[in-house]
Structures are given as structure tokens and as C-alpha cells.
Amino acid sequence: MNANPGPLGIDWFIAHPSFRTYALCTAILGLKMLLSAIYTGTQRQRHQGYINAEDARTFGHAGARAGSEETPAVAHALRIQRNDLENIPLFFAIGLAYVLTGASPLGAVTYCWTFTIARILHTIAYVWNLQPWRAICYGIGTLALLGMIVHILIVTL
Amino acid sequence: MNANPGPLGIDWFIAHPSFRTYALCTAILGLKMLLSAIYTGTQRQRHQGYINAEDARTFGHAGARAGSEETPAVAHALRIQRNDLENIPLFFAIGLAYVLTGASPLGAVTYCWTFTIARILHTIAYVWNLQPWRAICYGIGTLALLGMIVHILIVTL
Amino acid sequence: MNANPGPLGIDWFIAHPSFRTYALCTAILGLKMLLSAIYTGTQRQRHQGYINAEDARTFGHAGARAGSEETPAVAHALRIQRNDLENIPLFFAIGLAYVLTGASPLGAVTYCWTFTIARILHTIAYVWNLQPWRAICYGIGTLALLGMIVHILIVTL
Numbered sequence: 001m002n003a004n005p006g007p008l009g010i011d012w013f014i015a016h017p018s019f020r021t022y023a024l025c026t027a028i029l030g031l032k033m034l035l036s037a038i039y040t041g042t043q044r045q046r047h048q049g050y051i052n053a054e055d056a057r058t059f060g061h062a063g064a065r066a067g068s069e070e071t072p073a074v075a076h077a078l079r080i081q082r083n084d085l086e087n088i089p090l091f092f093a094i095g096l097a098y099v100l101t102g103a104s105p106l107g108a109v110t111y112c113w114t115f116t117i118a119r120i121l122h123t124i125a126y127v128w129n130l131q132p133w134r135a136i137c138y139g140i141g142t143l144a145l146l147g148m149i150v151h152i153l154i155v156t157l
Numbered sequence: 158m159n160a161n162p163g164p165l166g167i168d169w170f171i172a173h174p175s176f177r178t179y180a181l182c183t184a185i186l187g188l189k190m191l192l193s194a195i196y197t198g199t200q201r202q203r204h205q206g207y208i209n210a211e212d213a214r215t216f217g218h219a220g221a222r223a224g225s226e227e228t229p230a231v232a233h234a235l236r237i238q239r240n241d242l243e244n245i246p247l248f249f250a251i252g253l254a255y256v257l258t259g260a261s262p263l264g265a266v267t268y269c270w271t272f273t274i275a276r277i278l279h280t281i282a283y284v285w286n287l288q289p290w291r292a293i294c295y296g297i298g299t300l301a302l303l304g305m306i307v308h309i310l311i312v313t314l
Numbered sequence: 315m316n317a318n319p320g321p322l323g324i325d326w327f328i329a330h331p332s333f334r335t336y337a338l339c340t341a342i343l344g345l346k347m348l349l350s351a352i353y354t355g356t357q358r359q360r361h362q363g364y365i366n367a368e369d370a371r372t373f374g375h376a377g378a379r380a381g382s383e384e385t386p387a388v389a390h391a392l393r394i395q396r397n398d399l400e401n402i403p404l405f406f407a408i409g410l411a412y413v414l415t416g417a418s419p420l421g422a423v424t425y426c427w428t429f430t431i432a433r434i435l436h437t438i439a440y441v442w443n444l445q446p447w448r449a450i451c452y453g454i455g456t457l458a459l460l461g462m463i464v465h466i467l468i469v470t471l
Contacts, residue, residue: 037456051389051393052445069383079208086242090187090191090246092403093253094184097179097184132216142194242399254340286366288369302348306345310338313338314338
């Protein structure tokens with residue numbers, strides 16, 4: 001085994017701009033998902049909308065009690081997260097497979113950034129109840145995923 | 158840095174049939190998840206089951222109003238998606254780690270296709286309320302995941 | 315194409331301890347998610363809390379009927395799974411991108427094991443309703459994700 005046994009590490013990824021684009025977009029989308037989770041927690045705290053009795057006891061105001069279903073503001077925040085969960089992990093896998101099956105740097109920049117920006121705008125549109133903008137952002141993100149799926153199918157079939 | 162600095166690209170993946178199998182199954186499962194999302198949207202539109210007021214205003218028939226909870230048909234479609242979310246992203250990660258820790262081409266074909274076909278049949282069984290077939294498909298998919306997990310544990314421990 | 319065309323396989327990953335750490339933690343977390351799904355199924359069976367009519371018919375006791383919403387014990391188990399879904403697939407993608415953008419073996423061990431142990435303890439705390447321990451485990455897992463995200467941003471920007 002030599003000192004530099006394989007392709008991992010700084011040199012490897014700098015030499016692969018399509019992977020670099022994917023990694024950067026993955027980090028940004030990961031950060032966005034963490035922020036969406038914080039948003040849900042903030043809505044839960046502000047509206048005192050607890051579901052678990054131990055949460056109401058530990059974090060609620062005096063006398064706070066857990067409800068049997070989510071309050072509207074928390075349910076709204078959870079729908080934002082659920083929509084992310086249906087789309088962003090798909091990008092994590094499809095985007096990586098796309099890059100590893102020979103995406104051009106231009107193709108990677110186009111698809112990865114289109115998806116990333118569309119999903120950020122989707123969250124903004126969902127928080128402020130903006131339709132049809134939310135649907136348009138959703139559609140653009142889906143088209144980016146579809147484009148990468150078609151590329152992978154063509155290359156692997 | 159030379160012109161062909163590393164392992165990515167067409168040559169690399171053609172030379173690795175186990176990765177090729179993984180990438181193809183990932184693309185197919187990604188497509189299946191997009192179709193499941195479209196199915197949910199179709200059920201929502203058909204049953205006029207809106208939860209967000211802005212959706213009812215923008216996409217609903219005249220007089221459509223958002224409900225406080227999902228209508229049965231939409232809830233059913235969302236359960237299909239939730240079951241996918243509990244399983245398919247797991248395949249994306251476990252399958253890749255399995256391939257990258259030295260899966261044989263035969264092992265990759267067996268596990269990846271077993272999982273992929275089981276999840277497609279699971280969705281079909283869920284849409285048409287077919288038990289115990291849905292449970293059987295779920296179990297087969299889980300066994301495929303488990304087989305790959307055991308392989309990774311043996312190799313890395 | 316030569317006999318050993320690329321970086322995949324046993325030799326490759328043994329030479330990359332940071333990837334080995336990632337793959338092991340991914341397998342453990344995958345196993346944990348499968349166990350959480352079994353926990354939900356067990357709660358559903360024990361409390362006879364079916365939502366799909368075909369499930370009540372096929373798996374329920376004589377006279378079991380599907381309800382229109384989840385029973386409390388099943389809803390509790392589903393919240394455990396949902397919290398995993400918001401965090402663990404994020405680790406799958408962020409952890410891999412972190413490793414592939416040049417994580418040191420020490421950094422990989424620190425972040426991957428911190429996240430993995432925090433998420434296992436989070437599930438235990440959730441099952442037994444232990445606050446503020448559940449929130450602390452959640453926070454530690456989030457900080458591990460955040461540390462890896464910052465690394466990726468620094469390296470790729």
C-alpha cells in the first residue's frame with residue numbers, strides 16, 4: 001500500500017468539478033433542512049403546540065399540556081419538512097449517481113444549482129403561503145431530478 | 158494534474174458493474190418516488206382534499222376550502238410515500254456503501270434488483286390494498302437491506 | 315481495460331479509514347432504522363391500531379377494525395421514525411460528501427461516531443419519554459452534521 005493509495009482527498013475532488021458542485025449543493029441543502037427543523041421547533045415553542053407530554057413539562061410555559069394532534073402552525077411547518085423529505089434525499093442519491101456516471105461539469109452545475117435554488121425558493125414560498133409560486137418551484141426541482149434520472153438511465157441501460 | 162485525473166466518468170463506472178447496477182436501481186427507484194408524489198397530487202386534486210388554504214384557492218374548484226386534516230384518499234397516498242421514505246433513502250445509502258465496500262457484481266445484482274422490484278410491487282400492493290402481499294414485499298425489501306448491512310458490518314468490523 | 319480497473323473493492327476502502335468509518339456508521343444507523351420500523355409494527359399489533367382496512371382484516375384479532383387516525387402508541391412510534399427521517403438520511407449524504415472532500419481519519423471518527431451514538435441515544439430517550447435528554451441528543455447530532463457541513467463549505471467554496 002503506497003502513501004497515496006487512492007482517489008479520495010483534496011486532490012481528487014478538486015480534479016472533479018462536477019463532484020465539487022454536488023458536494024457544495026449537498027451542504028447547502030443540508031443546512032436548509034436543519035434550518036427548517038429549527039423553524040418547526042420555533043413554531044412549536046411559540047404556539048405551545050406540544051404532542052409529547054414530556055416536552056410540554058420540560059419546555060412549555062407553566063401549565064402547558066400536550067395536545068392529541070399538532071396545532072395548525074406546527075402542522076404547516078411539518079408539511080414543509082415532509083415535502084423536503086420527499087425531494088432532497090432523492091437529490092442526494094440521484095445527484096451523486098449522476099455525477100459518478102459521468103456528468104459534465106456544465107451539466108452538474110445546471111442540474112444541481114437549479115434543484116438547490118428551486119428547493120430554497122420552495123421553502124420560502126411555503127412559509128409565506130405563496131401559490132402558484134410554491135408549485136412552480138416544486139415543478140422545477142422535479143424536472144431537475146428527472147433530467148438527472150434520464151441521464152443515468154441512458155448511460156446505464 | 159493530468160487530463161484524466163481520477164476514477165470518475167464513463168470509463169470508471171463501465172469498469173464497475175456493481176456500481177452500474179446500483180446507479181440504475183437508484184434511478185428507477187427515484188422515478189418511482191416521483192410517480193408516487195404525482196399519485197398523491199392526483200388524489201388531492203380528484204378528492205379536492207386541500208390542507209393549505211392557498212392551495213384550495215389556487216387549484217381547487219370554485220368554492221373549494223382547505224380542511225383541517227387530510228381526506229382518506231390523500232392520507233392513503235401519503236402513507237405510501239411515508240413507507241417509501243422509511244425504506245428507499247436507506248437503500249440509497251446502504252446500497253452505495255455495499256458497492257463501495259467491495260460487493261461482487263452478482264451480489265449487487267441480487268440485492269439491488271430484489272430491493273427495487275420488491276418496492277415497486279409494494280407500491281402496487283398498497284395502491285390496491287392487497288394484503289398480505291404488501292407485507293411480503295415489505296419483508297423482502299427489508300431482507301435485502303439487511304443482507305447488505307451484514308456485508309458492510311463484516312467487511313468494516 | 316485491465317483486470318483491476320479502478321478504485322473500488324476491498325483494497326480501496328481498507329486504504330481509506332475515513333470511508334471505512336462512514337460505511338460502518340451507515341450500516342449501524344440503517345440497522346437502527348429497521349429496528350425502529352419493527353418497533354412501530356409491534357406497537358401497531360399490540361394496540362391493534364390499524365389505519366388500513368386490509369391490515370385490520372389480515373393481521374388484526376377477530377373483529378379488529380381500522381381507525382381513522384393513528385392510536386397514541388403508534389403515533390408516538392411514528393414520531394420517532396419521523397425524527398430519524400429528518401436527520402439520518404442527512405447524515406448519509408453529508409457524511410459521504412465530508413469523507414469524499416478529504417476528511418481526516420480523526421475527523422471522520424469524531425463526527426461519524428458522535429452522530430451515530432447521539433441518534434441511538436435519541437431513540438432510547440424518545441421510547442422512554444426522557445427529556446431533556448432527548449433534546450440534548452438531538453442537539454449533539456445536529457452539531458455533528460453542522461460541523462461536517464462547515465467543512466464541506468470551506469473546502470468547496
